[in-house]
Amino acid sequence: MADFLFAALTIALFFSPPASSASEDDPVPLVIWSGMGDSCCYEYGAYQFKVVLERLIPGIYIKMVAFGKTPTEDSYNSFFLNSNKQVELACDLLSSDEMLANGFNAMGFSQGSQFL
16 A cells, blocks of 8 residues: 555656646646556546545546446456457547647556556
């Protein structure tokens, strides 16, 4: 748990808005893509980074990449959905999100980092 909190705190300390952001005070949005077998929404895993970072960086917008309507479906698809289809769906998901239009940081775990 200490490693997890250290990583989350380190990320929070180094967030800075890009020159093109609407306001110098707005945190840069973050995209999180979980690893194989994890899900966007389980109460453990990558979702915990979202929870911790939202506490550490007030006002941050965090988008979790997901491939299903439920956490179980998202986890299943991380194993069995074709990887090219996952990347295609993630591109569609991110490009359609207006909150990410001016840029974002991205953090992937395991397979999620490879696909990012």
